Amino acid sequence: MRTGPIPLQEKKVSTASLKDTRVVGPLVSLRATGVDVGPYQARLKEMEASMDVWNPKMQVNNVPMRRSGHDMWGIGKIMLIFADDYLKNLYHFPWLEKWSDLLFPFFKSLNIPPERVIRCLFAQMTAGSVIPVHHDTGAWVSQCHRVHLPIVTSDKIDFKVGLDEKSMETIELAQGNVYELNNASKHMVENKWDQARVHLIFDYVDNDFPLESLPLHKLSPGTVLHQTRRTVDLASDFGKRHPPSFCIIGAQKAGTTSLYDYITQHDLVVPANRKETHYLDWRFLPQLPPITTPEGRVAHLKTYCRFFRMDILLPCPSVLTGEATPSYMLGGSIVIERFKALAPTSKIIATLRDPVDRAFSHYNMTADPEGNEEQLKNRGHYHLQGKTFEQVVDSEIAELQKLGVHPDMSFEDFDEVYLKSRVSYTHGGHSFIGRGLYALQLLGWYSSFPREQIRIVNMDDMKTSEGLHTVMKDIFAFLELPHYEIEDVSAKNTRHYSPINPATRERLQDFYAPYNAKLAQLVGQSSLAWQK
Numbered sequence: 001m002r003t004g005p006i007p008l009q010e011k012k013v014s015t016a017s018l019k020d021t022r023v024v025g026p027l028v029s030l031r032a033t034g035v036d037v038g039p040y041q042a043r044l045k046e047m048e049a050s051m052d053v054w055n056p057k058m059q060v061n062n063v064p065m066r067r068s069g070h071d072m073w074g075i076g077k078i079m080l081i082f083a084d085d086y087l088k089n090l091y092h093f094p095w096l097e098k099w100s101d102l103l104f105p106f107f108k109s110l111n112i113p114p115e116r117v118i119r120c121l122f123a124q125m126t127a128g129s130v131i132p133v134h135h136d137t138g139a140w141v142s143q144c145h146r147v148h149l150p151i152v153t154s155d156k157i158d159f160k161v162g163l164d165e166k167s168m169e170t171i172e173l174a175q176g177n178v179y180e181l182n183n184a185s186k187h188m189v190e191n192k193w194d195q196a197r198v199h200l201i202f203d204y205v206d207n208d209f210p211l212e213s214l215p216l217h218k219l220s221p222g223t224v225l226h227q228t229r230r231t232v233d234l235a236s237d238f239g240k241r242h243p244p245s246f247c248i249i250g251a252q253k254a255g256t257t258s259l260y261d262y263i264t265q266h267d268l269v270v271p272a273n274r275k276e277t278h279y280l281d282w283r284f285l286p287q288l289p290p291i292t293t294p295e296g297r298v299a300h301l302k303t304y305c306r307f308f309r310m311d312i313l314l315p316c317p318s319v320l321t322g323e324a325t326p327s328y329m330l331g332g333s334i335v336i337e338r339f340k341a342l343a344p345t346s347k348i349i350a351t352l353r354d355p356v357d358r359a360f361s362h363y364n365m366t367a368d369p370e371g372n373e374e375q376l377k378n379r380g381h382y383h384l385q386g387k388t389f390e391q392v393v394d395s396e397i398a399e400l401q402k403l404g405v406h407p408d409m410s411f412e413d414f415d416e417v418y419l420k421s422r423v424s425y426t427h428g429g430h431s432f433i434g435r436g437l438y439a440l441q442l443l444g445w446y447s448s449f450p451r452e453q454i455r456i457v458n459m460d461d462m463k464t465s466e467g468l469h470t471v472m473k474d475i476f477a478f479l480e481l482p483h484y485e486i487e488d489v490s491a492k493n494t495r496h497y498s499p500i501n502p503a504t505r506e507r508l509q510d511f512y513a514p515y516n517a518k519l520a521q522l523v524g525q526s527s528l529a530w531q532k
């Protein structure tokens with residue numbers, strides 16, 4: 001058996017997913033021997049005599065906490081130290097005080113400063129219980145060493161570990177020895193003994209881990225914790241974060257469904273009840289008091305919040321949410337004013353696409369007769385009245401020219417002559433060409449919100465896995481979320497249709513060229529891939 005700490009780079013990914021297994025050493029390391037576990041056994045016995053000590057709800061003056069795996073497998077536990085899966089907060093449980101006289105010298109004897117121990121508990125497996133084959137998951141795994149000290153055990157405990165499920169081998173963990181386990185490996189335990197097994201289990205971080213980024217909360221008896229699978233929040237932080245934390249404002253047909261799906265795959269993001277709330281445009285309730293008044297704001301906020309999972313968001317402010325209504329970009333000052341009133345600090349994301357492709361994709365969705373009645377109505381299928389794309393292009397360019405729309409106009413003028421009327425539409429079968437005038441729409445958002453609050457994504461960058469990885473890295477950082485590797489990278493809301501007529505493409509490219517140049521100037525990206 002190996003000795004000494006297991007290097008954390010051996011735990012970067014689940015060992016079962018490794019192509020080259022030579023990068024990991026033996027999965028269990030003997031860290032020390034001969035620890036006197038008598039005092040632990042005696043104290044546990046004493047506590048067992050006075051209460052149902054293994055049931056967190058019955059622990060007098062400790063703070064109860066759920067551990068989904070343990071609870072599912074019926075493991076009794078005494079929580080002493082815990083950090084959430086993304087290592088954002090550290091909690092010392094009230095009962096730590098009862099044990100620190102034994103634990104802290106023990107940690108020090110292993111050369112582990114007690115403040116680097118970020119999880120610690122006693123775990124009890126009753127006779128006959130089984131922890132099925134699993135590996136630990138979450139950002140914490142690769143940042144911590146997992147250590148076991150068997151306190152009460154026997155050779156009838158079957159502990160198996162392996163790189164994958166097929167290669168698991170039994171290893172005996174003897175009482176009084178200290179073992180480190182590579183918990184990114186597959187492992188399982190079956191208690192074939194007629195008594196309960198008890199281990200002290202703890203995780204500690206290396207010296208280079210920035211402990212200052214992990215605020216310590218000393219929990220007092222009576223404190224209530226709210227949890228999701230990956231988060232732990234104090235009940236006193238109820239309602240600390242207000243939804244939405246982000247909003248994808250468009251552009252329609254520029255990958256908003258995909259981007260929303262990618263973001264909401266993150267452990268710390270909960271999707272809205274519907275991706276497109278449309279509350280700030282056509283679902284807005286004008287009969288409520290004006291949104292710019294304090295009472296109006298409260299009333300609209302209450303209605304808007306119905307679109308979000310307030311049951312999770314209020315108790316768990318470590319979790320965030322957002323929505324994606326692709327028509328907000330086209331809503332001009334009316335939507336911007338509503339946005340400012342209801343979500344003043346929400347991060348704003350605009351995903352853009354070659355406006356020619358966007359218009360053609362939009363047209364094909366609207367013209368498509370497939371779909372239920374509500375979808376056809378919402379898309380504006382009937383409004384299109386069977387017009388060809390070329391007819392739509394002709395009439396919309398003529399409309400824009402008639403209104404005097406030009407690339408150098410101010411947002412206020414564009415808003416007045418074009419955007420204001422768009423908010424009243426209850427379907428999306430309009431502005432096929434106007435929606436591609438991104439610069440004129442975004443000017444309003446840039447002049448209303450700090451630049452740092454807005455992110456532009458080029459949909460083309462999401463086409464390759466490398467590009468998508470870069471986009472998501474940037475977006476998660478923008479949302480102040482820890483990095484997360486999304487699993488489902490497939491494109492959403494795709495449609496097959498015949499290619500655009502090359503002459504129409506050329507005509508539109510020429511039409512959009514000066515607007516695209518304006519956009520590059522506005523967003524400071526000279527290299528939007530679809531620019532001529």
Ligand SMILES: Nc1ncnc2c1ncn2[C@@H]1O[C@H](COP(=O)(O)OS(=O)(=O)O)[C@@H](OP(=O)(O)O)[C@H]1O
Nearest residue numbers: 252253254255256257258361462463491493494495
């Ligand atoms: N990852 C990725 N890479 C490349 N292209 C992608 C991606 N995700 C979505 N798409 C394309 O985006 C179009 C759908 O956009 P939206 O989801 O915003 O449409 S909608 O406004 O919600 O109806 C739709 O375009 P069309 O297929 O041309 O209609 C999708 O194919």
